[in-house]
Amino acid sequence: MASIERQAKILQHKSWGNYHRLKILAPEIAEKATPGQFVMIRINETFFPLLRRPFCLHHCHGDEIEIFFKVVGQGTAQLAEKKEGDFLDIIGPLGRGFSLPEKPDKRPALLVAGGRGIAPFVFLAHELKRLGQSMIIFYGGKTREDLPLIEDLEKNGFNLRLSTEDGCLGFKGLITELLEKELPSLNPACLYVCGPEAMLVEVARISRTWRLKAEFSLEARMGCGFGVCYGCVWPIRQGEKIEWTRICLEGPVFPAEAIAWEMKR
Amino acid sequence: MPGRSSFPGRSHRLGDEKVIDLSCDLGFLRLRNPVIAASGTFGYGLEMAPFLDLNCLGAYIVKGLYLQPRTGNPPPRLVETASGLINSIGLQGIGLEPFIETILPKLRKYSAPLIINVCGESDEEYGAIVERLEKEQGIAAYELNISCPNVKRNGLCPALSPEATYTVVKLAREKSRRPIITKLSPNVTDIVSIALAAQEAGSDAISLINTILAMAVDVETRSPLLANLFGGLSGPAIKPIALRMVFQVARVVKIPVIGCGGIMTGQDALEFLLVGARAVEVGTANLIDPQACPRIIKEIEQYCLNRGIKKIEDIVGSIILEGI
Incomplete structure (x- = not known):
């Protein structure tokens, strides 16, 4: 189940040109996260950006989480301005992550x-x-x-x-x-x-x-990140049918054969 | 330190004597407080349960229901604009019977009033959904979403004309013993005539506004940003329009008005109450902060506390118009 960390402190901000990595103190999220899950970050209290932005968990260790992103729009541009010591409002971990091998396979x-x-x-x-x-x-x-x-x-x-x-x-x-x-x-x-x-x-x-x-x-514009807005859908095979499926709840990770590529424009 | 909110209940003890009464009377229904979670921003309720105590809400309205499952529109379905969000979800949903079988039983364990948002591709569908739901327990009221494209009206929605609004509300009214709220579209010339038509047809309350028809364009690709071309604008950008329309309707109709449009804070909610809304619906704010409703309830309470207001109902319609 997801937590809301209202005052998650940025511990480290490293950047390489347009690429950024934030290390953030978020113990409740770090404790529960598995690879492939994501978080929703309120970048500023202002009305632009109005919505949170989704970021997959780049790393998790101890009480810390990391996100890694490229500046692609106004939301990520504002996030790139954040400094060590700043606080973020974060919901997570969200979604379903990668499936992990039950026992190691000899093949890579x-x-x-x-x-x-x-x-x-x-x-x-x-x-x-x-x-x-x-x-x-x-x-x-x-x-x-x-x-x-x-x-x-x-x-x-x-x-x-x-x-x-x-x-x-x-x-x-x-x-x-x-x-x-x-x-x-x-x-x-x-x-x-x-x-x-x-x-x-x-x-x-x-x-x-x-x-x-x-x-x-998978990636999509997300309204909420927890399944209520139905904004982030991809065409996913559910049995015989192809349904617009919320990647925030049922994804963002899907098996290759489930994705109905023919429905993507 | 943003601590846990005290339970926002019907009334609060202040010191020894004073109590703030947040309850609001919709005539047919008394809510513990005036904050209602708006349809389309709250899923089927269950998705929000991990984040807040549903029972703290005045009421909550689940995602719009048709008789049949709906696939919804292709993506992209969302685009963010200045202080706003345009959506073209297309009322994707599971359909009435799956809702009754799989969701409704789980919602019955919550005490907050459940309001069902009723959609229809035809006038008759509204009546059919209400007739079916009348057999089910645990529903407090219906909200008619008359902003649905109507196949027998050349795709136009009933909310665009007083006559069509009257017809749809009347059909639902005849099938329902429960209260009916009619949700109005702002995409009309004369909102008051539509509100009066809903009242005349027997609606117990009016909620307004639904989203404003809008579009957004990408100058790089020269294409619309929504696959569906148009969508509905919500969020803080639409609040001034919503306030004006609530004001216009509330001073004319006799039935209660529920205000809706861009409410992000307790202050926003109070503005709607001042212009005559008895309660408010909170929508887009739920997407940004799943705990927006309890926060707004607390902020309304704090406003009353600071000003020695004992009953939230004393605020309703109390806008001062002297000299105007």
């Missing part, structure tokens, strides 16, 4: 991230590590600036595969191209996927072709 899990899609994977990677599950993180972006977390991830000993569209770092091309190129030699247990929609569509195709179990973390 692949975490596939496009740009800011890396956000939920630091928490997930630490959790998989704790469970003894091996993994490889596929991390791609347009250029080097879109991959600010490389150093951190390497420092933590995670196994990375990198790509940039301009070729300035790692494989030259899309992360999905790198994934497809490497798949034959990897024999993965499953895929965890987060990134822009075009990337998700492509990974969905790949996971179908290779018959791989895959889970996608």
Whole structure:
């Protein structure tokens, strides 16, 4: 069950250009969160932005949570102005996160991230590590600036595969191209996927072709984050039917085969 | 330190003698306080239970119900604008029978009055839903959502004309022993004539305003920001319009008026009471803060406390118009 932390203190604000990471003291949320869940943050008391903004949990440890975001609009621009010592009003943890292996699989899990899609994977990677599950993180972006977390991830000993569209770092091309190129030699247990929609569509195709179990973390504009406004729907297969499904309550993580891509415009 | 709110109840002891009476009389229904959670912003009630004690509310109105399940509109369904939110959910919902079977039994354990928001694709559907719900216990009143596109009226909603409003309210009235609240649309030229039509047809109260028809455009893609093109604007942006309309209606109709539109604080709620609303509906604020209703109740109480007002009903319609 979610908590409301009215006075969650920002302990650390680290930024890399347009990308930001906030470490926040939020013990009630940190205690309950699992990888893939998200929080709703009231950025300011003003009427613009009026609504809270959703952020997946980037990491959780002890009494602290972390979020990682890119400035994409006025809400995130205001959040990027926040300083250490400032307070935020946060609801969480919300939604259903990734499913975790009950016992470690010898084959690696692949975490596939496009740009800011890396956000939920630091928490997930630490959790998989704790469970003894091996993994490889596929991390791609347009250029080097879109991959600010490389150093951190390497420092933590995670196994990375990198790509940039301009070729300035790692494989030259899309992360999905790198994934497809490497798949034959990897024999993965499953895929965890987060990134822009075009990337998700492509990974969905790949996971179908290779018959791989895959889970996608989805994104949408959200009104509330707890299921009352019906604003954040995606087309999800429920048995025979496809229904507009609230990703805040029933997601944001869904198995690849549940998402009805043909309904997305 | 934002501590736990004291239970916002019907009355509060102040010192030894003084008691603030927050209760409000809707004629057919006495609410413990004038704050009602608005339809479409409160789910089916159960989604909010983790965040607040539903029993602290004056009443709550569940998401609009049709006879059949509704798929709703394609996304994007939401766009935020200056001090406002435009939504085009399209009244997605589970339909009447699943509501009665799976939700209503769970809501019966709460003591706060449950109001059902009744929708209809045709005039007759309103009557049919009310007729079915009359067989069920644990419902305090119906709110007729007459802002639904009506298939037999070229897609126009009944709320746009006094005649159509009269017809729909009358059909529901004939099937109901319970009180009926009619929710009016602001997208009309003469709101008073519509309110009078609802009263004439036997509505027990009027609630207003529903959302204001609106749109938003993306200059990068040159396309509308809502898949449905238009949506309903809510939030603080619409409060001045809502206040004006509540004022206009409250001074003319004899039945109670429930004010609604952009209420975020106790002060906002009090403004509606001053212009003649007996109670208020809180909508968009619930999305931002699931504890908005209890906070607003507390702020209303604090206002009364600070000014030595013993009964919230003394505020209703007490706007001072001398010299105007």
